[in-house]
Amino acid sequence: MRGWWIKLLKYALPYWKTLALIGALMLCNVGLETLGPWPVKILVDYVFSEEPLPDGLSWIKVLPGTHGTIGLIGWLAAATVLIYLANQAAHTAKTYLETGVGTRMSMDLGGDLFDRLQRLSLRFHGRQMTGDLLRRVTHDTGCVRQLVIDVAIPSIQAICTLLALFTVMWNMDRSLSILAMMVAPPLGLLIKVFARPMAERTYEQQNMEGQMMAMAERTLTALPVVQAFGGEMRELSKFRLMSMKTLEAYLRAVASQLEFKVAVGGVIAVGTALIMGIGGIHAVKETLTVGGLLVFLTYLGSLYGPMTTLAYLASGLASAKGGARRVLEVMAENEEIREMPGARPMPPSSPKGREVKFEKVTVGYELQRPVLRDISFAVMPGETIAIVGPTGSGKSTLVSLIPRLLDPWEGKVLIDGKDVREISLDSLRSQVAIVLQDPFLMPLTIAENISYGKPGANLSEIIEAAKKAGAHEFIQRLPKGYETVLGEKGANLSGGERQRIAIARALLKDAPILILDEPTSSLDSVAETNLLEALERLMEGRTTFIIAHRLSTVGKADRILVLSEGRMVEMGTHQELLERGGIYAKLYEIQMDATKKAESVL
Helix, strand or coil, rough: CCCCCCHHCCHHHHHHHHHHHHHHHHHHHHHHHCCCHHHHHHHHHHHCCCCCCHHHHHHHHHHCCCCCCHHHHHHHHHHHHHHHHHHCCCCCHHHHHHHHHHHHHHHHHHHHHHHHHCCCHHHHHHHHCCCHHHHHHHCCHHHHHHHHHHHHHHHHHHHHHHHHHHHHHHCCHHHHHHHHHHHHHHHHHHHHHHHHHHHHHHHHHHHHHHHHHHHHHHHHHHHHHHHHHHCCHHHHHHHHHHHHHHHHHHHHHHHHHHHHHHHHHHHHHHHHHHHHHHHHHHHHHHCCCHHHHHHHHHHHHHHHHHHHHHHHHHHHHHHHHEEEEEEHHHHHCCCCCCCCCCCEEECCCCCCCCCCEEEEEEEEEEEEEEEEEEEEEEEEECEEEEEEECCCCCCCHHHHHCCCCCCCCEEEEEEEEEEEHEEEEEHHHHHHEEECCCCCCCCCCHHHHHHCCCCCCCCHHHHHHHHHHHCCCHHHHHHHHHHECCCCHHCCCCCHHHHHHHHHHHHHCCCCCEEEECCCCCEEEEEEEEHHHHHHHHHHCEEEEEEECHHHHHHCCCEEEECCHHHEEECCCHHHHHHCCCCCHHHHHHHHHHHHHHHHHH
């Protein structure tokens, strides 16, 4: 975490003009606060005592109505009001600008973090909690605002105020000024003692809040399962337990901050008491006027205010550091899937699709635990390859290598003879359309979901794709047709309807390579049969990879690739593999027996 603040301050550079204006307003505040007590001093030392004004204040006599005592009091009262109003105006303008620039900096950091999360590999996201990542994006990115607006600017303002006030106080009474500054060493010691515990407890609190958000997100996402299995009370108990742990972490963080503030307040109180006592003695001995003592005590409060601010900034700095630590942890993650130097777009494909080739590919999600080992095969343009095998054999991992959702540890994946790592990412992924078991529809309109892979598509193109996917009729029956906004993950559609939207999305993208990752496994036999026709239209003229658990759906594939324990153990046509009597034949026999038993029960 060394240099963490430097990494955050770069987000302030684009707003240097606004920050310079904030600095100017801050100096206005310092000057006006320094000027504030002087009308009281003039009133006590010169008006009430009827002493003549010193040469430095003789200009006041030029003002109209100041020849009498009442007129002079009126001007001094007006000056007090004007100084206050000017100070408040500068403070209000500064606060408004700080709010705007602080929010913009946080949004910039949040945008960079969100972009980083999108670019990190599936391996990273597989070991992270989504809710915790959301909190880092939406809440922890406020650390840059805390650092600049809540720590840096107040620090500069406090230092400027201290210098201005100490200069004035030094000219009034040097011994009292030196005594007033004696509280600085104890305050520095308190900061050193409390800074580390506050930072650690704040980081712990933020981590616990992230875990609680992750738990809530996980439960709400799996709500159908929770309700179906009567798990509401169990999940509520878990959430309450996590809430209590979060509360305890929060209270520990608050306790350390309160202990720090009480200690700081004690030091300030002792310093103020000493100044009052010794200052009173100076006034009795007439080495300091009564007005001077009042002004000095007023300045003392103003002096200790910035000193207290500087001390309390340790708490704000601890909070900023905790958030920055969580943000920079993600920003420091290795971007495994990155565009290689010199990567170029793919040339146009042939009408029959593209050739895809795997050469001795080994890959996994954790070091020393490969999911696929030494995979080699080639798929000709327009050919359909079915990929089957037991659960966990690496089927989805295999196809995820084509659009570079993962990169192989060893070996190559080639498209038309070109290593996918030598192709620009945008160009590569424009060549691939995917239909998944869970179509991952977004809470957008149906038209926007269909055109997600081709944002510039017009309505006629969207409707044509929907017709080919067999989705047009049920879309028209919806309240707003293509402008109907879907619920989260398409919750207001049936499983078959969601898959048809996904097929329409793939059709509209019109990519030469198609990946079907168990697109019908969650549907019943009737819905599956109705969907197969749309899938066949989608597969026409494309190099297609089909992952399927139901072996009845892969009979029309040109070839079938069989995976077992991360290795390719068989490859051939449906009939060839049955005659071979290997793993595929055994899987097929098991599924056929299961189907017959289910039909006999019904």
